[in-house]
Amino acid sequence: MVPSLVQLGDPSTLISPHRAALLTSRGSEVRSVAGAGAGHTIHRDDFGAFMTSLEGWI
Numbered sequence: 001m002v003p004s005l006v007q008l009g010d011p012s013t014l015i016s017p018h019r020a021a022l023l024t025s026r027g028s029e030v031r032s033v034a035g036a037g038a039g040h041t042i043h044r045d046d047f048g049a050f051m052t053s054l055e056g057w058i
Contacts, residue, residue: 001027005057006049007042010034029057 006023008015010032015023020030035052038046042053 003008003044004028005054006030008032009038009040009045034035 002057003006004027006015006020006028007018012020012032015030024030031053033042033046038049043050
């Protein structure tokens with residue numbers, strides 16, 4: 001598997017905790033981005049929280 005970062009808005013309406021655990025067990029890193037209104041387009045909804053969530057990844 002190619003190393004992958006999955007970013008979720010917090011709370012995520014698309015990825016359940018069970019699915020997030022499955023992704024993690026398959027080698028992905030799953031990070032929740034808690035921010036003011038961070039939803040499906042995290043980078044547009046809360047750019048600061050999006051950038052913070054990338055720390056240590058890139």
